Amino acid sequence: MLLPLVIATLAVLPMLATAQSLSNSGDSSGTVAGATTAQPDQSYTRPTKTTKLRTYLFDAFGPYPTVGAALAAGMSQLSDSPPEWNQGANGFGRRFGSSYGIAAVSVTTRYALADAFGEDTLYYRCDCKGAFPRLRHAVISTFMARRGADGHRVFAFPALVAPYAGTLAAVYGWYPSRFGAMDAFRMGNYNLLVAVAGNIALEFVYSGPHSLLHRMHLNNGHGAPDRDPNP
Secondary structure, eight states: OOHHHHHHHHHHHHHHHHHHHHHHTTOOHHHHHHHTSOOOOTTOOOOOHHHHHHHHHHHHHSHHHHHHHHHHHHHHHHHTSSGGGOSHHHHHHHHHHHHHHHHHHHHHHHHHHHHHHTEEOOBOOOSOOSHHHHHHHHHHHTTEEEETTTTEEEEOHHHHHHHHHHHHHHHHHTSOTTOOHHHHHHHHHHHHHHHHHHHHHHHHSOOSTTSHHHHTTOOOTTBOOOOOSOO
8 A cells, every 4th residue: 555655755756856856956046946847848738629539538438448448347357346245247247337337437537627727638758768767757647747738747646646546436326335435545555556557568668660569459548659769
């Protein structure tokens, strides 16, 4: 349960370390404040409303949430959780519907809050080289978003809230009455880890025009198109 909090801490610490380093070197407070926010990306292009709608529909109702719900339902079926739903096709159906509903509520909450905050929810792959820097970028991006026409990076409050919104809806909407807020928090932690894993997959799994995923029309729409190295 503490793992998501550790990940969030690792995401914030580098920015705080940068600010502290500038402070020790005698820079002004304005410079330190600017260091806590990444520099604008001059090549950034803000997604259109059509792109955001298409991405939302893909994230909420596309093939990946469907397969994910089926896998989650299978695991819950094996562990007989919750036991009140029993086994068999009926039990699997209820567990599948529950997992699918949690994902849909989580994604809808994320996109609705991001729109209210003026945030871009797309994932942008790292320009860096090396497995560890790219892994760090993928994890940190779970808690960051781009805002404004210049695409400056900010802490994404919607990304932190959304995983727990889905599990809260499940606990108080269709789960047995013995489940409560702590169960929603526990399941929300796993939901957050799924979001981290999704970003790692977007970072390392090639899905360009010549990939098998592209040919099968299974490109993850949540990932922003790779930049053209020769614009």
